[in-house]
Amino acid sequence: MVENLRLSLESLRANKMRSFLTMLGIIIGISSVIAVISVGNAMTASVNNQFAEFGINNVSLGVQMRANESGGFDMTVTKTPKDTDRISNEQIETMRQRFPEIETLALSEDAGRGKAKIGRKYSNVSLTGVNTGYAKANKVKMALGRYISDADVRSARSVVVVSDRTAAALYGSNESALGQNISVYTDKAIKQFAIIGIYKYTQSSAMGVAASDRDLETSGYIPVSSAKKDSPYKNFTSLTVIPKQGTELNDFTNRISAYLNKLYERNKEWEAYAYNMKSELESTNSMMKTLSMAIAAIAGIALIVGGIGVMNIMLVSVTERTHEIGVRKALGAKDAHIRMQFVAEAVALSATGGVIGIVLGVGLGMIGARIVGAPFELSAYVVSGTVLFSMFIGVFFGYYPANKAARLNPIDALRYE
Amino acid sequence: MIQMRNVFKRYFADTPNEITVLNGIDLSIGSGEFVAIVGQSGSGKSTLMNIIGALDQPTSGEYELGGTPIQQMNRDDLAEIRNRKIGFVFQSFNLIPRNSALKNVELPMVYAGTKASERSRRAKRLLEMMEMDERMNHFPSELSGGQKQRVAIARALANDPDILLADEPTGALDSKTGNLVMEIFLRIHREERKTILFITHSSELAELCPRVVTIKDGQIVSDKAGTNSGGRLHG
Ligand SMILES: Nc1ncnc2c1ncn2[C@@H]1O[C@H](COP(=O)(O)OP(=O)(O)OP(=O)(O)O)[C@@H](O)[C@H]1O
Numbered sequence: 188m189v190e191n192l193r194l195s196l197e198s199l200r201a202n203k204m205r206s207f208l209t210m211l212g213i214i215i216g217i218s219s220v221i222a223v224i225s226v227g228n229a230m231t232a233s234v235n236n237q238f239a240e241f242g243i244n245n246v247s248l249g250v251q252m253r254a255n256e257s258g259g260f261d262m263t264v265t266k267t268p269k270d271t272d273r274i275s276n277e278q279i280e281t282m283r284q285r286f287p288e289i290e291t292l293a294l295s296e297d298a299g300r301g302k303a304k305i306g307r308k309y310s311n312v313s314l315t316g317v318n319t320g321y322a323k324a325n326k327v328k329m330a331l332g333r334y335i336s337d338a339d340v341r342s343a344r345s346v347v348v349v350s351d352r353t354a355a356a357l358y359g360s361n362e363s364a365l366g367q368n369i370s371v372y373t374d375k376a377i378k379q380f381a382i383i384g385i386y387k388y389t390q391s392s393a394m395g396v397a398a399s400d401r402d403l404e405t406s407g408y409i410p411v412s413s414a415k416k417d418s419p420y421k422n423f424t425s426l427t428v429i430p431k432q433g434t435e436l437n438d439f440t441n442r443i444s445a446y447l448n449k450l451y452e453r454n455k456e457w458e459a460y461a462y463n464m465k466s467e468l469e470s471t472n473s474m475m476k477t478l479s480m481a482i483a484a485i486a487g488i489a490l491i492v493g494g495i496g497v498m499n500i501m502l503v504s505v506t507e508r509t510h511e512i513g514v515r516k517a518l519g520a521k522d523a524h525i526r527m528q529f530v531a532e533a534v535a536l537s538a539t540g541g542v543i544g545i546v547l548g549v550g551l552g553m554i555g556a557r558i559v560g561a562p563f564e565l566s567a568y569v570v571s572g573t574v575l576f577s578m579f580i581g582v583f584f585g586y587y588p589a590n591k592a593a594r595l596n597p598i599d600a601l602r603y604e
Numbered sequence: 605m606i607q608m609r610n611v612f613k614r615y616f617a618d619t620p621n622e623i624t625v626l627n628g629i630d631l632s633i634g635s636g637e638f639v640a641i642v643g644q645s646g647s648g649k650s651t652l653m654n655i656i657g658a659l660d661q662p663t664s665g666e667y668e669l670g671g672t673p674i675q676q677m678n679r680d681d682l683a684e685i686r687n688r689k690i691g692f693v694f695q696s697f698n699l700i701p702r703n704s705a706l707k708n709v710e711l712p713m714v715y716a717g718t719k720a721s722e723r724s725r726r727a728k729r730l731l732e733m734m735e736m737d738e739r740m741n742h743f744p745s746e747l748s749g750g751q752k753q754r755v756a757i758a759r760a761l762a763n764d765p766d767i768l769l770a771d772e773p774t775g776a777l778d779s780k781t782g783n784l785v786m787e788i789f790l791r792i793h794r795e796e797r798k799t800i801l802f803i804t805h806s807s808e809l810a811e812l813c814p815r816v817v818t819i820k821d822g823q824i825v826s827d828k829a830g831t832n833s834g835g836r837l838h839g
């Protein structure tokens with residue numbers, strides 16, 4: 188066995204150019220498989236991360252303009268739903284009771300944007316009215332103090348949870364910001380809030396990059412009831428719910444969509460929607476998978492072509508070395524010895540091609556991952572799998588020529604010139 | 605050791621081009637004999653030797669090697685016989701070009717499944733015996749004809765076979781080197797008591813052998829003792 192390996196590596200070396208050309212098909216095949224798989228994985232991972240940021244189990248509910256008869260929307264008129272077209276607090280409560288699987292219900296209301304100022308220091312804040320469920324649905328992480336509570340909402344308190352960026356800009360630290368009163372200057376009014384908590388700001392990949400770090404605008408969370416005080420609308424156009432663990436998400440989404448649309452049955456202009464990211468994630472993932480498979484299939488064809496190249500060169504090699512085979516048989520080589528020798532040579536050829544292909548594929552994969560902006564990852568499974576597969580190609584396509592060599596009649600092989 | 609009865613070898617049998625290369629050979633060679641086979645080119649000497657060496661099969665007739673009939677053996681059994689019982693030496697050396705002298709001598713032992721350490725130990729000893737130990741890491745292309753043939757003889761002796769078959773081993777060598785190779789065969793015969801069959805075109809070398817078999821048109825036409833057997837080579 189060791190002897191065979193030594194022999195095959197030697198014959199590889201003896202025919203460098205020929206071996207390389209033969210390996211080319213395998214190199215191209217393997218490297219494209221590796222590159223495609225690693226770039227595909229990187230893309231899938233980055234898409235999954237983005238979805239995870241939104242909350243993969245969140246179900247978004249809301250009202251939207253009803254599609255007209257032809258199935259489209261009238262693009263020329265944009266309407267704002269009247270308060271009666273919106274989802275009311277009572278409807279939300281009834282829904283919550285109808286769907287006990289709802290674990291968290293997040294409400295939000297835009298309360299305008301402005302500058303929080305102290306002397307010459309300022310911070311851009313976008314005020315958002317929220318309920319307690321909002322923190323979970325939007326993955327708000329507290330750094331200090333507490334988040335908006337049910338009591339805050341019930342009493343419509345003038346309290347705010349600001350980002351650590353705002354705290355740093357205005358007070359220098361989270362600790363000194365906590366408990367302070369701040370004024371937020373919006374275009375309509377100056378609003379006063381007591382800071383009850385500071386959350387950790389995380390740059391969302393979905394949001395654009397701020398002009399400068401100084402002007403970065405972060406959310407300031409206030410009780411949704413406080414936000415409603417200044418709003419002409421008492422009801423909501425959208426909300427987010429998270430069902431309890433183990434709820435079948437798509438089924439839940441369909442049921443809640445049907446339930447809400449029942450409320451909008453008579454409404455000619457507006458209808459309810461419900462969707463979740465999971466099905467979108469799934470369809471994106473399956474699209475990616477299909478794409479990867481298609482490219483992998485092309486790579487597979489390259490591998491087969493490479494394998495045929497191996498077979499071709501092995502047939503040439505057997506013919507060239509017929510006399511040598513005869514000598515070996517005269518010295519007592521059994522068919523199996525000769526077969527092993529040539530199979531080992533084909534495997535050495537294809538496995539060497541495979542290893543070169545992996546190195547090349549990893550390089551291409553790294554470049555590709557950088558282009559799509561995702562971290563490069565390569566599993567040991569893929570590497571060992573492709574090495575084994577390229578060896579298998581060697582065995583598969585090397586067997587026929589090797590067997591042909593093994594079956595040669597000793598005297599005919601020996602007399603072959 | 606070797607028993608042949610009425611052995612025929614035909615090519616293109618049952619066609620108009622049929623040629624009979626061996627035409628009813630009866631030959632019996634005992635253990636430890638040194639036999640020269642002579643005859644004109646094309647008379648069938650090599651064909652006979654290839655059949656004796658289990659490289660080729662007779663078209664008809666019986667052949668027993670060491671008491672076992674060869675006809676009933678399968679490919680692997682024949683390979684085993686070539687490996688263990690027979691050592692071939694060829695006119696054109698037939699060393700494996702990409703293997704060193706040492707690896708060439710080891711090769712029959714590789715096929716016999718000998719351990720690597722034992723293999724190289726024995727191969728070195730054989731090369732020493734052939735006074736080739738200083739060249740054991742050289743490749744065939746780096747050796748002279750006589751040196752190549754000495755490596756080939758060492759290789760033929762690798763598995764300590766009963767029979768050495770040499771098809772014109774001196775044919776590609778000048779007469780001085782040829783005589784040297786002949787000396788080696790005589791020495792092996794003397795010291796190791798091996799059965800040796802030796803094809804040659806040189807009557808001088810043939811006459812040194814205790815027994816000389818002459819073949820003409822595929823038939824044995826004479827079988828007698830060499831006139832100078834036990835004598836010495838000059839030069
Ligand atoms: N495979 C074959 N097919 C057809 N004819 C063959 C074959 N092998 C040998 N012969 C014929 O058999 C005859 C004897 O050949 P062989 O090699 O035994 O002669 P030889 O006595 O060894 O001659 P030389 O001294 O030249 O080596 C030749 O006429 C040759 O043409």
Ligand SMILES: [Mg+2]
Pocket residue numbers: 649650651771
């Ligand atoms: Mg001949």
